[in-house]
Amino acid sequence: MLDTIWIPVVVVGVMGLIFGLGLSYASKKFEVAVDERVSKVREILPGANCAACGQTGCDAFAEAVVAGNSPVNGCPVGGADVAGKIAEIMGVETSDVEEKVARVLCGGTNDTCRKKFDYEGVQDCLAAANLFGGPQACNYGCVGLGNCARACPFDAIVIENGLARVIDSKCTGCGKCVAACPKKIIEMVPASLEYTVCCSSTDKGNIVRKNCDVGCIGCGRCVRACPVGAIELKDNLAKINPELCNNCGECAKVCPTKTIQIFLCRKLNQAAV
Amino acid sequence: MREIIVIIMGAVLVENFVLVRFLGICPFLGVSKKLNTAIGMSGAVIFVMTLASAFTWLVYEYLLAPFGLEYLQIIVFILVIAALVQLVETVLKKLVPSLYKALGIYLPLITTNCAVLGVALLNVERQYNFLSSVLFSFGAGLGFTLALILFAGVRERIEMSDIPESLKGLPITLIAASLVSVAFFGFQGLFQ
Numbered sequence: 001m002l003d004t005i006w007i008p009v010v011v012v013g014v015m016g017l018i019f020g021l022g023l024s025y026a027s028k029k030f031e032v033a034v035d036e037r038v039s040k041v042r043e044i045l046p047g048a049n050c051a052a053c054g055q056t057g058c059d060a061f062a063e064a065v066v067a068g069n070s071p072v073n074g075c076p077v078g079g080a081d082v083a084g085k086i087a088e089i090m091g092v093e094t095s096d097v098e099e100k101v102a103r104v105l106c107g108g109t110n111d112t113c114r115k116k117f118d119y120e121g122v123q124d125c126l127a128a129a130n131l132f133g134g135p136q137a138c139n140y141g142c143v144g145l146g147n148c149a150r151a152c153p154f155d156a157i158v159i160e161n162g163l164a165r166v167i168d169s170k171c172t173g174c175g176k177c178v179a180a181c182p183k184k185i186i187e188m189v190p191a192s193l194e195y196t197v198c199c200s201s202t203d204k205g206n207i208v209r210k211n212c213d214v215g216c217i218g219c220g221r222c223v224r225a226c227p228v229g230a231i232e233l234k235d236n237l238a239k240i241n242p243e244l245c246n247n248c249g250e251c252a253k254v255c256p257t258k259t260i261q262i263f264l265c266r267k268l269n270q271a272a273v
Numbered sequence: 274m275r276e277i278i279v280i281i282m283g284a285v286l287v288e289n290f291v292l293v294r295f296l297g298i299c300p301f302l303g304v305s306k307k308l309n310t311a312i313g314m315s316g317a318v319i320f321v322m323t324l325a326s327a328f329t330w331l332v333y334e335y336l337l338a339p340f341g342l343e344y345l346q347i348i349v350f351i352l353v354i355a356a357l358v359q360l361v362e363t364v365l366k367k368l369v370p371s372l373y374k375a376l377g378i379y380l381p382l383i384t385t386n387c388a389v390l391g392v393a394l395l396n397v398e399r400q401y402n403f404l405s406s407v408l409f410s411f412g413a414g415l416g417f418t419l420a421l422i423l424f425a426g427v428r429e430r431i432e433m434s435d436i437p438e439s440l441k442g443l444p445i446t447l448i449a450a451s452l453v454s455v456a457f458f459g460f461q462g463l464f465q
Contacts, residue, residue, distance in 0.1 A: 008345050011336065015349065019356035026360055030367035122435055 037066045037089055044085045046077050050153065053174060065090065073099070076154065076172030099191040100173035102157075102166045106142040106185050107198040107214040110162035113141050114211050129182040137211040140201040142185060151180035194247040195240060197222075202235035214257055222251035279464050280405055284412025287464065290388045291420040292450075292457040297388030301421060302446060304379070311425040312418075317379040319414030322389050324361065325354045326410035329393040330403055343397075350393045358384045388417060424453060 042062040049057035053074045055064055064070035065086060072090055073083035114137035119128050125147035133139040144162035149155075156170035157177055166177075168191065178186045185200040197216055201208050205217035218236030230244035231251060240251070290296045297318075304314045329350045337343055362380050365373040373380075383389060392413045396406035427449050436445050 007340060008342055011340065011342060012345065012349060012352070015336075015352060019352065023356060023359055023363070026363045030363050032366050032370075122433060124433065127433060 035066050038062050040089050041065055041086050044078070044082055044089075045075055046082070048077060050077060074173075076174055100175075100188045101168050101171040101191045102173070102175070102177050102186050103189050103196050103198070104142060104148075104164045104166060104186050105196070105198055105200045106140070106163065106183075108136060108138060108141040108163060108212045109160070110144075112213040113138055113162075125180075126182040134183070138201055138203070138208070138215065140183065140185060140199070140203070141212065143183060147180045147182065148177035148186060151176045190242045192247075193240070193242045193245060195245065195249065195252055197238045197240060199237065202237050204236055208236070217257060219256060221254045221256060225250040225254040276405075277408055280408050281412035281415070283464055284409050285416040285419060286457070286460040287462075288413075289416040289420055289457050289460075290391065290413050291417055292454040293460075294391065295454075296391040297386050297417060300379075300382065300386060301417075301424065302443070302450070305421050305424045305428055308422065308425045308429070310379075311421040314379045314382075315414070315418035315421050317383055318386065318388070318417050319411065321354075321358055321361070321380070321383045321386075322392055322410045322414040322417075323407060325357055325389050326393050326396055327403070327407050328357055329353050330396055330401075330406045333397050334403075346394065346397060347390070350390055354389055354393070355384045388413065420453070420457075424450065427453065 039062075042059060045058040045062060047058050051057055053061045053070065053076065055061040055070065061070055061075060065072060065074065072086040072092060073080070075082050075086075115135055116132060116137050117135055119131065119135035121127055121131065123145050125134075125143040125145045128134050128143050128145055134141070134143045136143065142163050144159055144164060146157075146159045146164065148164050149157040149159055153174065153176065154170050154172055156167050156172070158165055158167065164177075164186075166186075173188060173191075175188055178184075178188060183200070189196065199208075199212075199214070199216035201212070201215050203211070203215075205219065208215035208217050216237050218233060218238065220233050220238070222238050223231045223233050227248060227250060228244050228246055230241045230246070232239050232241065238251075284290075288294060291298065291301045300314055300318075304310045332349060332353055333343075333346060337346060337349060342349075358380060362373070365380075392410045396409060399409075401409060428446065431445055431449060440448070
């Protein structure tokens, strides 16, 4: 009678003991040296694994920060508090790291951009974009069905009159919208940059004019107007180099496509909020 | 040779663990949302299933059977599988970091996957020899992979479809899963 009890107890107990010893030996023997800063950073993080930073989770973010692939203030959930602590561990100032915001590089609303056809399918940018490049006459234009708005964890994107708009004050710079946009017309720029060429079209000027009232026609007047040489014209599209731009606004003054393609995205947004 | 093919193809098609035996439904629904996570999970399952069934077979044959402790098989198998997965994870992390990264979170998750335990128990029930049980488990892992990848494709299409409000999310996924499962029942009687 007792045998039926103690034999299984001993067998399972001994197996457990052997496995336990084996595992603890293995964990010592195969120990992987981890940068202690990684575990320190990981402890400070909120631990929600929300992936809003663009990494797969808090562990991955901690590793990326220590490896220098992510900014110390890359955790939008933790905010300035967490960023400060991480900066302390990494030995940098938080102000060294530039904040980024998303910008939609298109200005074509339902009023300013012509339509190829009326789209009545699945309300999804990718689906619409796969159909002859989307309902917009311009193949580089915002489809306006809100894939980016749905991808945004912080409700920082709104669709207004068929055009996605980023609310700067809510944008944390996680970059999820950039990945969600099938037209690839959302870009991360430094938050200090006040002027943005809100167009992605590399079509020739006359075609842009035909399709859209506010498209960049590549005239190059902004390039000549810029006192610091921060604007470059490439493939019929002006592009501001954020490292050189001093936010003087000369470009916006000379832009001939009346609705001002180079405009104060940030200030307009803040005024609207 | 014929026997080997029968065992593997049987495990993949006729007795597909997910779609015919309904084991491992949790990871099946959990990670089939995207193709690349499905592939990562499947790789981990094939790996662990094959290894675990080899070990559980040895434990059963040389420890449980001689002592007349067959009734302990479930608890002992769980112990063996959990310890083994932990060991594999530690070793992989050190020796093959790239594979460790690729398998990622899925490796520890499989510890509690009923398909892994199920294949170990089936090996015993059918009195397979060592080679057959390893082959059978490998086939079962392949079957899991097939089911997961097929279904990941189905789900990616579901995402894009216009679905009635009340069926959105899991309900339509379960309906789709049952349809795929019915399709797999067509393989019954493939081998005599």
